[in-house]
Structures are given as structure tokens and as C-alpha cells.
Amino acid sequence: MSLIVAENVSKDYQTGDDLVRALKGLSFEIEPASFVSFVGPSGSGKTTLLNLIGCLDKPTAGKLTVASTDVLHLDRKQSASFRGSNIGFIFQDFNLIPVLTVYENIEYPLLMVQNMPAAERVQQVNALLKAVDMTDQKDKFPDQISGGQKQRVAVARALVTNPKLVLADEPTANLDHKTAYMVIELMRKMRDEFGTTFIFSTHDQKIVGEAEIIFTLEDGELKGKENKGGGGNG
């Protein structure tokens, strides 16, 4: 059964008197444990689509099912709960909480979102710290570590709740090439290890090649899909 099913999904924005059609009737499916990339030039609708899949926004028309849930009918609170249980986020600017240490940043979703008991939490966070190779940096604050390390922490934070899906919007945009590859490699490793579906957007052609399924977006329309041996049949 597909993890994500999009049927004729559209998204319009009203900008003053103008109606902007950001997404135009997109239909696709993504299977669990896929390693997917949405590519396209700036303004093609990548971020809008990731926001819809991540329940941060709602489609104007069409049907979008994520982890068997019709996300169109979730209210604010339900959306937050759904995200907390099913989706991890990796941001372009890392978005770590500056007053929390590396350990506490990774722990945050378990503590503040899932209210997990302490013993289980410690075990989970330590496992993730080890997986992203940040154990020796766990007591540092975000401003004391490098960009690549920050993104590794962000990957760990996204995975700590064992989500079905991790969304990464331009996760390598602020990283140098070497670090960008390392982060993508880490994401793939995490997918292999935890079976989590990773969807990331990028306009970096070299990074795109690392994805197993590549969707190409242009002017809000799905222009193509390249399957390099992973899941997905949309």
C-alpha cells in the first residue's frame, strides 16, 4: 500500500488581486521506504508540494492521503499531532533550537511532542546520536558546531520519533558539496536502517542523482518521473 497518494492535487494562492496556481492537478504515489527527490527550478512548486505532504498546508483541490490519512480534513490540532507522530522535517537552514544542546534538540520531539518516558527517550536519543556520529558533540549548542554537523543533528531530530516519512526541503542548500553528499548519504543510510521514506527537494543536479526516484516539477506541473531502482509507481 502506498505511503502517499496524490490525486489531482492543486494549490492556488491569492496574491493581491492575482490568483497564483502553484500546483496544477498533480497525481502520484510514493511507496514506503522510498528515497525520493522532487527537482525543478525555483518557483516550480517543490516547497509547496512538500508543505502539502507535510500537513503544513492544505490543497485547494484534489485528494491527498499520507500514511492512510486524508490530510485535507485534519484541523490545526490534528495536523500537529499527525506531524508529530508520522512526519520528520529537515530544513534548509537546519532550524535547530538555539537554547537547546545537540542532545536536547534531538530529544525535543520525544519530550515535547510524544511525551515519551525518560528511559526509552535516553535510549532512542543515544541511538540516533550514534547513528549520525554526533555522540561526542551532544553537549554543544548549535552555535558551537558546523553546518554539516547541524544538518546531521537535524536528520537525527527528524528520525528520532521513528516517523513513516521524512521531508527535507533543500537540505543541502547551505552546505558545501562534500558535506552535502555526506548528509544525503546519511539520509540514505537512515532509510536503509529504519525503513523511513525520505522525500527531499533540490535543484542541485549532482545531489538529485543520489535519489532513487526523481519527480520533475515545472510551473506547478509534474513533468516526469525517473525510477532508478527504488519504490514508487505514480
Next chain:
Amino acid sequence: MGNLFKIATRNLLRYKRRTLLTASLIAIGVVFVLVFISVSGSFKNMMIGEITDSMIGHLQVHRKGYVASIETLPLNLNLKAGAVAKLETLLKKQPEIEAYSPRIKFGGMFSNFTETSSIRLTAVYPEKEYRTTPLLPLRVIEGSNELKPGKILIPELLARGMKVKVGDSVVIVATNQDGSVNGKQFIVAGILKSVTGPGGRDGYLHMDDAREILRMEGNEISEFAIRLKDFGKLHGFSEKLEGLLSTELNQQGKPIFELHTWEKLSPFFNIARMIDMMTFFIKLMLIAIVLTSIMNVMIMAVYERIREIGTIAAIGTLPGKILNMFVIEGFCLGIVGALTGAIAGIVIVFILNLSKITFDFGQQKGLILQANVNPMDILLISATVIVVSVIASLQPALKASRMEPIKALRHV
């Protein structure tokens, strides 16, 4: 909850200077209120104590209509023997009463054989009077407070004006109820320090002497001054006694007695009320200071952390938790301000007391300022500051919790 406090504290420490400034502003406000309340409250209580314990007593009972004509000290409105007996029986049964003192009040002429002046006199049984107004004997600044028949205590101003000393002979002449005039010679036993308020410049003589001058045959009394065991129960007891007295009716079916607390008898009560009003407005100012400073800080905090709010909301933090996060920040600021202010206030009041600052009030010179910090006041002010801090941070916190994560994440 502990984690919310940890995050709130760290966020406050993130902008140390701003947090310090806001907490200091709140603390200064608390110090001002605390010191003002302590000084004004202590002044008020001291003056009330002075008035009730050296002149008026806590309550007074008169014949109905007496207080309306009290300026003329009307002898025809004295309580008659029957009423006095009834009243004494009633007062003796009240466990709340520490002591009571029957008095005859009248006006007369005071002569030192070369000059004559008017004088207001209070006739008392010294033992009963001293138990009812325990500060009265302490007002004797020269001579003795032993008030035997034939002796008189005269006010300081009169003694100075008429050049009368302790041991001198003086004559009191007074008009009786029937209009005739009578006089009696007295020895000045002591000179009384004047105090502000009604009766503060009265002379005192023995009850037997007053009866002799006024040619009273029965046990007539102008007023009963009453002292309670617990001044805090004044109003409760006043209501109770008023109820009991209202059942005592004359032949026309009208009440015989009227009861007044010190508040109705002394003009200082209006000053006390003014002090209370000022205290209230000072408290309002404190609330305004806390409200604006906390709200200002929290609005800034929300504005500066919009992307962070977007991140935690995207991760799945529920709006209620985001609200709590910011409210707790305001709460922590309030606690720090209130605590620091309370400690500084106590220290300042302590220093004020050590300094032994003196002041004058009316005829009373060199009163020593004794400021007392009431623990209840500290609790109340601190609680007010903390509650206002929470209220002030509610609006920014609500704004943060209602933020659309997608818009917040886009914020630059």
C-alpha cells in the same frame, strides 16, 4: 512542565540585558510599593493606635443624639442612671471587651487666679480610664498621672499659656444642667502632652469632682469608651453590640443608645482612607509597570523567534504547549522581579528603621518612623506581580500558539 521551565529560563538568559532591565523595572516597582505600604501603613497604624489608645478608645456608646451635638458637650444628653446600669450590665457580659471607661464630658472655665481661659474636661475613674486608654498615663510629661479627687491633669498648651506648673492651685468653674454655675479648686497633678484629634487637648479630673462641680446626684454619664481585646474584630463586635443596644428602647419606643467606632469619631479616619486610596493607586501603577514591561518583552520575544515557533510547530508541538512556553517565560520574569523586589524592599525598610527617622504630625513632635513589612503585603504584592506577568504574556503567547507554521517558517 520542568522542561518548559528549562526552555523558558534559557530563552530569558539568551537576552540577558533585556531580561535584567525588565526584571529590574519590576523589582523597583515592587520596592516602591512595599516601602510605601510599609511606611504609610505603619504611620496609619501608629496614628490609629495613638488616637484610640490615648483618647477615644476603640468604640464609644452615648445616649442617642449625643454625637450630633458633641461639640457643645451637652449635659442634658447624658445617659441617666438607669441606662448606665443597663449598659454596664451588658458590657460586662461581652467577652470581647478588654476594658471600658465611663466618662462625663463638659466645658468650663479654667482660672489660675490671675487669668481665665476655657477648657474642655473629661471626668473619669482613673483605673478604668487607664485600662481603656493605656497611652493616656504616658502622655503625662510633667508631674504624676495619679488622678485622685481634688487633682487635675491639664493640657500642655493651656499650662504654657497660663504659666501653670505642677502643684499649682487652679479653679474650675462650670455651668450645671440647670444653668447655675459652680466652681472647685484643684491642684495640678500633671501636664498632658497634646495629641491630634478630638479630646487631644482635654483636661482630666476625677469622676467624683465632676459630679460635685456639676451638682449631679445620680450616676449620669456622657459616654462609655470601650477597649477590645482584639482590635481586628472591631467591626464584627461593633455590629454585634449595635444589635444588642438596639433592643434597649425608651418609653417612646426609640433606641436609648448610639454606638460609634473610632472611625466615626476621629477626623483622622479620613486621612487613613486617603492613605488607603494612595496605596491603591500606587499598586495600580505597579500593575501598569509590570503589564507594559512584560508585554513589551514578550511581544519582542515572539517576534524574534517566529522561525523557531514555526519549527517547533512543524515538528508537531501542540499550540497549547507553545502558549505555555511563552506564558512560563513571563511567569519566570514576574517571579524574578517580585522576589528581587521583595528582598530589596525588606532590606530598605530595615535600613529605614535603623535610621530612626523622626517626623511631626499636628501637635505631636518627633514621632519615630517605625515601618513594618507585613508578610501578607509581601505575599499579596508578589502574587499580584506574578499574576499580572502571566496575564501580560498571554496575548503574545496566544499569538505565538496561533501562528501558521508555514508562514512562520517563511519569516525572515
